[in-house]
Structures are given as structure tokens and as C-alpha cells.
Amino acid sequence: MNKNICPGNVCAECGFRSSVFSKLSDEQLDQLTANKTFNFARKGETIAKQDSPIKGFIFLRVGLAKLTRVNPDGREQIIGIATPNDFVGLLSIFSSKSYQYNIIAIEDCEYCCVDYNLVMNLISTNGDFAKTLLEKISQVSDLMMGTRLDLELRQLRGRVAFIICYFANEVYKSPKFNLPISRREIAELIDMRVENVVRILSEFRRDNIIRIEGTTIEIVDPDKLRWIKMHG
Amino acid sequence: MNKNICPGNVCAECGFRSSVFSKLSDEQLDQLTANKTFNFARKGETIAKQDSPIKGFIFLRVGLAKLTRVNPDGREQIIGIATPNDFVGLLSIFSSKSYQYNIIAIEDCEYCCVDYNLVMNLISTNGDFAKTLLEKISQVSDLMMGTRLDLELRQLRGRVAFIICYFANEVYKSPKFNLPISRREIAELIDMRVENVVRILSEFRRDNIIRIEGTTIEIVDPDKLRWIKMHG
DNA sequence: AATCAATCCTGTTATATATCAATATATATA
DNA sequence: TATATATATTGATATATAACAGGATTGATT
Helix, strand or coil: CCCCCCCCCCHHHCHHHHCCCCCCCHHHHHHHHHCEEEEEECCCCEEECCCCECCEEEEEEECCEEEEEECCCCCEEEEEEECCCCEECHHHCCCCCECCCEEEECCCEEEEEEEHHHHHHHHHHCHHHHHHHHHHHHHHHHHHHHHHHHHHCCCHHHHHHHHHHHHHHHHCCCCEEECCCCHHHHHHHCCCCHHHHHHHHHHHHHCCCEEEECCEEEECCHHHHHHHHHHC | CCCCCCCCCCHHHCHHHHCCCCCCCHHHHHHHHHCEEEEEECCCCEEECCCCECCEEEEEEECCEEEEEECCCCCEEEEEEECCCCEECHHHCCCCCECCCEEEECCCEEEEEEEHHHHHHHHHHCHHHHHHHHHHHHHHHHHHHHHHHHHHCCCHHHHHHHHHHHHHHHHCCCCEEECCCCHHHHHHHCCCCHHHHHHHHHHHHHCCCEEEECCEEEECCHHHHHHHHHHC
């Protein structure tokens, strides 16, 4: 990892500032900025490794990353996708000395890593900052939990529809997008088998619900897709 | 709900004190104690209702409660069991003005409800308290998430074994216990159908893995049960 | 261009789970 | 006590999903 100058705007204007750190004084923010590293991760590279010690708070500036874990059977499970301006791994940072999940870039990423001890000190001295952090953690946790619970009681078609809508609405905010993960990874994300992911995608294409061109997916019939997401 | 004198030990000696509020000064704790209500809930009664406004922090002193939610399809899902000394609903209390889940007693319960605004003020003024809270939230969230993720990739036999082990090891700390929930509720908890819960329990009994007498369950062959939990 | 490996895709078959039906048992209510 | 109502149970059947097999396509490497 390289400690570099952040190539983007200064922190005060970055998503970095606007979200979790908004309650810090200018002085405290300067202190933080001085104690962070700026990093790149190419697609496929690991940003953090499950069970390895937590070095700091990871703020994803640009790109997408997957959060994965290897379950006891050795099967790999993707538990979520991190998008720009996310604090990744926030969930477990207060309950463990090591990361509970792998964080792996699925697009080229830029991220900042903020010193762990410094943040901990700020929490102790700045209660409003702590409150913001509590809110953020709570949101992230709620969202993830809600997503998993939603997925659990859908069957395969519903799950595939769900994930297509997720990328279109939440990640790319466009009905046409470049699917950043393989069929295998979709399967790992929504707990199904690769063959069935493929099959159902083909089925959706056959029924003119989506269009597939190489790695690009376009939603053609959003109503029907939404219906399947809810009732499939 | 009645505002009563707590019949147990004073807060300073209660689980209440020992966990999340350990970093408070005596003065702050007194303040908190003065602003809490003590309540009973009989088996089946609702302690908090999904989508209703959050009144305060709920601390479960005695008894068991289930956390449920009604998903968009109207199907009821149990997302977890709260045990004594749990802060229930902690997960969403910072991200929402209303409860994300129902909290329903499955045994007679005693619980305290601590004033919301007071806790919020304490967070702002006492950073170490905030940190403790962050840790607690993080733990709860991790545990719940981990449980759901574990359950997701098990099949039915594995899930049933999981839930029996859960009650024996985590809740009652004994191989013989009184199952506090119905077959239907087990089904809602581990995402399966009542008939299959019954069927698999009978199967386990037939195979001399458990003994069932009325509402009592006893684990007879813990090794085999653990094996099924892991590989079933 | 040739080779290899990974991913993608489709059909067939096996297995797990849900659904339906019918009865028994317990629990609440009048 | 009698009657209704929810829960528990078991069997038969339908459906959804996984597993297996074989081929097509893509991408990287030599």
C-alpha cells in the first residue's frame, strides 16, 4: 500500500467529509487527513483479508468491491457489494480485532485508510462524531440485514430479478449497465448455483424482460422485472 | 405499561449495569435509573411493534422474546431470539425513528425501558459510553448477520439441528430444555415449512438423536446432531 | 495462430422442499 | 362439559432446485 497524495478533491469536499466525518472540527479533520493513506486496488485485488488484523477504517472513494467470507464448509459467500462513499467493514470494526470479511475489488478502486487509533480517540472525545458513527453503522447494518432477509424468502427467479434491480437502481442508477461480476459471483451473492443463474438470465432474455450483450445488461421491461422480484 | 419499582437488585448490580452502561459515572447511572420504566410482558404479548415510534432503549431482564418482521408478501419472519441481558432493537435504534421489528414475548418477560433522549444526550457527552455502545451494537449485528449467513447455506436438516443446538447451548445452556416456541415459529425462524420441521424432528427422534416429551426436548446424541448441523 | 483455462450455456436427471390432504392432539372458549 | 380453534403429525404428490454431462464461447498466455 502506498501513502500518497489524494488525487481527488481535498477531503473537505470529498464524500469522505460529507458523511461520517461531518461532525468533526476543521482541526480534527486536518488531523485525520494527515493520518490517512490513499490507495489503489486493481480489479480482483484484495483490499482486506478475512481474519487479518484491522489496520484502520476503509473508505471507498471510487469503484466497487465485494464483501465475501469463506464459511465453515469452505464455500465462498458474497455478503454484499460496497459502493463509492461507503465505509467498508464498518460492521465488525468495533467488535473484533480482525476483519470478519474479505474486501475484494470488482472494479478498479481508490480508497482511503484512516488510522484506527485516531478514530477511536475521536470517538472518546467527540460524542457527536460517535453518534454519527452509530447512525451510519446502524444504517449499514439494517440495510444489509434487510437485504439478506428479503432474499431468503424469495425463490430463484425473484432473487435474480432482485439483483438486477439492485445494480440498476442502487449502484449504477441506470437501466443499462455493465455487470461487474461473473455468473458465479452472482450465484455466491444470492445463494444459488451458477447453472441456475445462467438459465434464469436466459429465460428473462427470452421473455424480453432484459437484453444481454456481452457483459452489458439492459432492463427492457422494468414492470415485469419488478413483478418477478416481488412475487417470483 | 406500568412504571414500577424494579423488583430485582438495584441497577448497579443488575446485568443492566454490567454491560452497556459500565462506563457511566454513578451520577449518570442514577440519572438513567430515575428515567426508566420497569415493565412486565406475559407470554405472547407485544413489547414493541414494527413501524411504531421508538420510545426508548429496551433492556430485557428476564425471559425470552422473539424479533419478527412482516415482509412485503405478508409472510411473518422471525429474525432472532432475544435472551436476558440483551438490549433489544439496538440494531435499528440509531437509523430510524420507528422499530424495524416486532418484539414479542415468548416467555413471561421483565424489561426496562430507558428514555431515548437521555441516552442520546449521554452519548454526546460521554465518548467512552458511546464507544461501549458501538461495540455492543457491532457484536449484536455481527452475531445476527453471521447466524443468518450460516443458516442460508444449510439445508433443512442442518437448520433444524442448528436451532436445537442454539437453544441448548446459547439460551438454556443445557442439553434438556423446554422449547419456548411452536413448530410454526421454528419454521418462521429458519425459513422452512411447518410440516418439514415436524417431519425432521420426528426423524431425529426416530434416529435416537433427540428425545421429545411434550414440549421438552433433550439432546441424546450431541455428536451426531453436531455433525448434521455442520454437514446436513 | 495454437493452447489452455475459465466462464457461459443448455439439456437431462436426481434430490430436496413445498404443497395438499386428512387425522390426531392439544388449547382455549362458551 | 361441550365446542371451537390452533397446533402437531403423517402420507402422497407436485414443484423447485441441485447435480451431472457435454459443448460453446471467451480471454489469457505462449
